[in-house]
Amino acid sequence: MHKNYHVPVMLKECIDGLNIKADGVYVDVTFGGGGHSKEILNKLGPNGTLVAFDQDLDAQQNLLEDARFVFIDQNFRFLKNNLRLKGFKHVDGILADLGVSSHQFDVPERGFSTRFNADLDMRMDANAPLTAGKVLNSYPEEKLHKIFGLYGEVKNAKSLACAIATSRLEQQIKTIDQFKEVIKSYIPKGKEHKYLAQVFQGLRIEVNAEIAALEDFLVQAAEVLKPGGRLVVMSYHSLEDRPVKNYIAKGKFSGEVEKDFFGNQQKPLAAINRKAITANEEEIARNNRARSAKLRVAEKI
Incomplete structure (x- = not known):
């Protein structure tokens, strides 16, 4: 495990947002250093399950030894099919932390950082x-x-x-x-x-086609969540926050929410918080990456 792989931002708020049931099935679609995943496992009982996604080979050095843990080596835009393949049709909660892990910036040959000279790479999936x-x-x-x-x-x-x-x-x-x-x-x-x-x-x-991947993921997340299941998404810039906010509010990425014949809103999710949750001053002082983070929590209707 890389010691300083990635300090999870707003860890408590993310876990609280999931509203974890001990025997539920939860998905961490951005496994990274495993910080969120470990915390979810701590809250699960012996019959709970955590499924984690990550397409980054470096993240696979951090895999957790736990019978309740299932790892899927894929981009989260293929959420639904991969869950099906593992036998999970519906889940109780899904967490996405959209930040590039600080670890990726610290490995020069990945080409993410402006601090080092390297080839112009920047692929999250080294095979892309x-x-x-x-x-x-x-x-x-x-x-x-x-x-x-x-x-x-x-x-x-x-x-x-x-x-x-x-x-x-x-x-x-x-x-x-x-x-x-x-x-x-x-x-x-x-x-x-x-x-x-x-x-x-x-x-x-x-x-990495990040915006398209995010939109694909959000639509599928709404499909695989059980009624009452939670979606928790943390983003770090307005480009990511906008589609998340729109999809939770309207069930689509642009235009107005659709209504049925009786005027009821046709959308799969309801926002738990009216406004995005942000980190407190103390956390920002400890971890500069928390400054721009916005956390949104929604529940499947």
Whole structure:
């Protein structure tokens, strides 16, 4: 077990949100360092079950020795089929912590971090075909503009995309240092760290199709939860929080909630908290990652 693999944010609030029954079936779709999973197992009795998902090979070094623990080496966007294959048609609670684990940022060769020089990789699933390098070297300029603007929320996304498209004509962009060199004149002075984090976020979300995967997951989570079952989702930026909030509120990702003939709302989930739960000052002081975290809890209607 990596000692500082990932300190779970708002651990108590996440576990409370699940409202755990001792003999229930629970799913942790972002196993990571296993911090949440361990806590769920502590609350389960001998007949309870915890199913954990993670597509990251590094996370598999942290697997728990427990008869009640089932591990599935998959992305959570394939939640429903994988649960079926293991014989679980319905479950009592599902937890998703959408943060990239701090461990992934600390392994240079994964290419997630702006601190190290490495190949432009950024794949959560090491077998996936698309890398950050492929995105930078082969995507049309308009598409790069969209990724940095929409996913990275980068202010000068258009000129950034243009700089990349021009530079790669002379030479392919292969490493993080090379990429930083290409874009250095576009980085606002004094805001280097934040700007690069946003650029990398945009790339990472594209490489791993994170928003599409999240939407697939939310729809399936609502389908596999038993009535009264809980969905607990923690996100770290508005791009992730928005689909979660919309799906809980309306049962869809855009537009208004549908109503039946009698005017009853047609949606699978009901929010437990009116507003997202955020970390307290004490936790933020201990763990900076908690600052941007938003926790939403919903119940299957």
